[in-house]
Amino acid sequence: MNRLSPEQLDAALAQCADEPIRIPGSIQPHGVLLTLSEPGLIIGQISSNCATMFGHSVEALLQQPLATLTGATAVEQVRQALLPAELEDANPLVLEIGGQRFNGSLSRHDGVIILELEPWWEAAQDNTVILLRALRRMQAAATLQDLYTVSVEEIRHLTGFDRVMIYRFEPAGHGQVISEALGGLLPGYLGQCFPASDIPPQARELYRLNWIRVIPDARYVPVPILPVLRPDTGQSLDLGFSMLRSVSPVHCQYLDNMGVRASMSLSLLEQDRLWGLITCAHPEPLLVSHPVRTMCTAIAQLLSVQITALQTRDLQADREQKSRLIKELTAAMRLAEHDVLDGLADHPQQLLSLTGASGVAVLIEDRLQLIGQCPTQEQVRALYLWVREQCLDSGELLVTDHLQSLHGVSATYSDVASGLLAFVLPKPVDNAVIWFGAQLRSSMKWSGNPDEHLVAGTDASQRLQPRKSFEVWEQQVEGRARAWSAADAYAALQLRRGAIEDDLARQVRREHEAVRVRDELVAVVSHDLRNPMTIIIMQCGMMQRLVSRDEGKHAVRMSAALGTMEEATARMNALIADLLDKSRLDAGQYPLECKPLDVVELLEQACGLLVTLTSHKGIELNCTSAPGMSIDADPQRLFQVLSNLLGNAIKFTPTGGRIDLNAWQVDDKVMISVRDNGGGIHAVQLPHIFERYWSVREGNPNGSGLGLYICRSIVQAHGGELWAESEPGVGSVFTFSIPAMTT
Structure with a gap:
């Protein structure tokens, strides 16, 4: 065997991923493919086996109406089938051409119609009974494993394939056989894993787009499509949705190495994501009729729906159980006397059951409680420093089933802590809840050595070749725990949110x-x-x-x-x-005793009480007000505002300065301003002057720093606003609004 170096392997995989499997330029020989342009249904391309199947040469059919090949009746059937926007419901058509019956499949893609024709034959038995039985058994399946078993058994009965398997794609990329039905000619692979490279990305995408792919004989000779390029675009014909598409030679060699001549694959989807495959294999050539393939497709579609439904049911049941535990733990946190996490430490069994962990650590400042299988206290405290950093970076949870790959030091205690699920609370003190998953000492059974799943070819190009050995190869799994489920992570996240909410409430x-x-x-x-x-x-x-x-x-x-x-x-x-x-x-308990006030009288009273102070400093005090304005306000509190603003103005206005007290009305608001020509307030300080203790912070020992804060609060309690404008060296103006009384 020619083993590949890592560099050769990377190059070979890149070459495989770039293989143009959608545009092979050929089909399998069990049918004929032709392209049609609308609206005239003119034949643009056709497979070269048309002469063998229909007795017409390629040259005689190209650029001719479809009727040249099929006759008028079949053309009308095709036209009627093309009327709906979706062609799936029209397939398969039963067309009579030259005295023979064919199954026809139509698809429309990239501006061209593709018509594929396969010979039709009378079924040896009525498979409808088998299909109905399969559907009944599938609907009655209580578990996923029962559903898998029914599906593979019934598809084997329908098709005659010797081996039918369900192959599930795992999160790591590889696939695993989770169910199979065997006829005895081919070996089974139940429980074995196959490398991700067995089905490269572009092949997986085609499986996602198409429910079925058929290879009646893996040793077929490809039939070219002529002309090679589309006459309308000059591009290769995209056969991504074709039933007859020729498959990769690498895959055909892969099947031959497995002892398989015929195969059929059915896609299993979970919400438009490729979940897995139903793979059918036979040691001899086997062509399954179009009606039976349609029945198998129906089974695959129902299985996809059932898998999603049962997984959703199981997930919902798991979440309901976890929700009950979350309620219990949340209540315990709420009743905890000191820290919220004390409530968790007092309910160890519920805390373990919440995530199915083998151990859990609860850290509250200098207190650390270990429950179940955990590393030592010293190891957990050291691990916490790393966990805190990771959780603070992510903002929520830390989740891994392979801790030592992220934190190498943890390898020393991987037997009890190969998996980790943790959160910390946004508090200034040390705190954390860390669940541990014990190491799973198990083995993965591979179909062949995964390190030798690809080999170099014997030619100079070293082109990728599939392996020839599919014997069971066991790989020991170390340093890994059971993967945390989405429900586990959801439960931990909900518990964290509950802890944060309760902590904030405290x-x-x-x-x-x-x-x-x-x-x-x-x-x-x-x-x-x-x-x-x-x-x-x-x-x-x-x-x-x-x-x-x-x-x-x-x-x-x-x-x-x-x-x-x-x-x-x-x-x-x-x-x-x-x-x-x-x-x-x-405290929101500031009493107001409001009554109607005449604005002019209010201002005159304020000026009268302060005129002595202004006269003492030689300050000119002017008071102007529009007549007839009234407000509903507490006279004592509003006088407190005016006294404070005027007192500040007198304090900071130099001898011989000027203070203006003005009142006017704008819409439904009475505006009152106090303007001085003192030193003004610096722009940096202006945004902060209404804060508590501002003047104290600014080095004014004669004030409490509460005057302007109280003034603004009094004005706001009346439903108004207070603001200030100032320019150093020019002066300041303080303005407040009070709702005017309506007549």
Whole structure:
């Protein structure tokens, strides 16, 4: 045997994948193929065996109407069959040509009609009874294995093939025989695997597109189609949908090496994906009639539907069981006293059953609980660091049935952890749930050595040749666990989502509790502080009066100290008031006592109370308002907003400056603005001025940093908005809106 080097193998596989199997330029000899152009049904190409089958030479038929070959009656049958958009329902046609009956198959592809003709013969028995029995048995099958067994047995009875197998494509690419029916002439391959290269990608695609492919005799001599190229396009004729298409010589050699002369393959699809094949084989030439092939196609189609239905049923049952476990575990997480994952650790059996794992580890900060068959604690903690990195990168789960291929260090404990399914929660502390799958110590039975499934040819081209040995070859499987199912991954993902939701709910509850405790503390502290503050202010006033009567040298110094104490106490009272307001606003418990207010009177009152401060700094204060405007607002709270905005403007406007207080109406909103010509606010700071404690962060020790935050909250509580515009060196303008009263 000429074994290929890895480089030769790659080159040979690439050559095989590029083989133009859709355009072989020839057909198998058990029928005739011709192409027709519409609407005249003119023959453009025809297989060269037309002379043998019909007594007409190729030259006599090319560029002639179809009637030249078939006669008018058959042409009319073809025309009627071509009327529907879908031609599948019209096939097969029974056409009489030259006194002989033929089965005709029509297909339309790439702008041309292909008509394939095969001799028709009377069936030796009525196969309808066998078909009906097959369909009844298939519908009654309770399990997938029963369904497979019924299918291969009934197809063998229908067709007479010696061996009928179901060949399922595995995720790794190779195929495995999962059911077979034998007549005794050919060997069986039940349970054996065949390399992916036995059926290259372009061949799999044709199987996906066509339900059936027939080779009555693998030793046939191909019949060329003439002319070689299509006369209308100058391209090779695409026979991808042809029943008679000539197959790859490599495949014919492959069949011959297996001792097979005749074969038939039926595709099994799962939602338009090639799931597997029903392969039929016979040691002698065997041509199955067109009606029987149609029956076999019906069985394959029903089997495809049943496979999907039973797989969906089994998956649904598995998901329902897992859903019950998820509910139990989610409830346990919700009731856990400390961390959500504590609830999982308290239900070890449900946690294992959820994914069918052999072991599971639950990590919560410095606590690690191992359940079932797991690596050691030290190994799991080291593995967790890698798992966390992988999960954070993917954002969800880590799933593998071959852990050591991703994390080589794990090979030292592959007996208990060849498979891994894990998640971590987006928390700043260490946490994870890691399921382990034990190593499956098993073997794969191959039909021949998979490393020698392709050999080099004897010619100089080293063209790919199929292997000649199909004897059982066992390969030991190590470092692999049972593959996690889609339902396993779904269950783990749902559990993770439940844990995240419960963890977030716990955080919200903790935050609400913290807010409640903080509000209670603020209320208690403010209440307990206000009385002493009031006493201090009263005592300072009394002492000021006593000091004012003293003309001694210490009186001035004492008076200044008392004034400082009064000012500091007043600031503290203002801070306590701001903190109370903030607490109520954050809790959504800020009371408003609204009543109709005349805007002009409101502004005049505000200006009247602050005019003394503006006069002291020589600031010009202007107040303008359109007459007749009214709003429904809390006068005390709105006056608090105006006092704060005007107070800030006075504070930051230089001596001799100007402040404008204006009010006007826009649609259903009353707009009130406070404009100054002070130093302005830097553009970097402007977006943050309404944040809590902003002025404190900006180094203003005389303010609490809550004034503008409270002002905006009060305005929003009235259904309005507050915003600011400013230009350094020019000044600032603060504007707020309040809904106008409707008459």
